[in-house]
Amino acid sequence: MPTSLAPSAPLDNRYLVETPEGIELVLRPAGLLPRAIAFAIDLLLRGLILIALLLSLSALGMFGFGLGAIVLFLVQWWYMVLFEVLNQGRTPGKQWMGLRVVHDDGTPVGWAASLTRNLLRAVDLLPFGYMLGALSCLWHPSFKRLGDLAAGTLVVYREKPRARPELPSAAPAAAPFALHTDERQALIAFAERHDSLSQARRQELAQLLAEPLQTPPALAEQRILAIASHLLGRT
Secondary structure (H helix, E strand, O other): OOEEEOOOOOOOOOEEEEOOOOOEEEEOEOOHHHHHHHHHHHHHHHHHHHHHHHHHHHHHHHHHHHHHHHHHHHHHHHHHHHHHHHOOOOOHHHHHHOEEEEEOOOOEOOHHHHHHHHHOHHHHOOOOOOHHHHHHHHHOOOOOOHHHHHHOEEEEEOOOOOOOOOOOOOOOOOOOOOOOHHHHHHHHHHHHOHHHOOHHHHHHHHHHHHOOOOOOHHHHHHHHHHHHHHHOOOO
């Protein structure tokens, strides 16, 4: 399982997770305000669902009353759990606010953890108005309420995938020899950072690769860009 690393300071709002492969994942825990807004949205939706269902069931008399009690229980206690587990940690409110629930190690939240964190809302609500939950969020470096502490979960911002930067124009060309994975990544990284590097720095880096790439130093920069385009499947 990945190993979680506690934030280095209370003001650091990043949560680092190290995978068994040695890759560090950076999670951004959500604070009290966006979580409160997400909860309010879910509370409103649950209210609308219950009103619609109970009005429909009222026509069934006592049977509808009994069925309504079951529906009330299911919506009240399972709405959050079902959405969190079946929708990648996102209830409608969390999805609207760009949040999701994950385990402390960054993996998707499971049934046991989601059920635990949601059942303990009854404790977070004490003594009134979600006071214990709010105080816990404000005190904890990763904004955990009591339910999160017990379940080992985090509410984090969903990171949007970053688009690859545009590569400078270069006709694709294959490398003169087979490249290892780290060598391919280095060439692609040079091409992607091309526009952010000074001309002197680009030339310095390119000339280091001139001999291995079997190209004159003056043409090494363009050669690297051509190979990077080929590696990325540009035509």
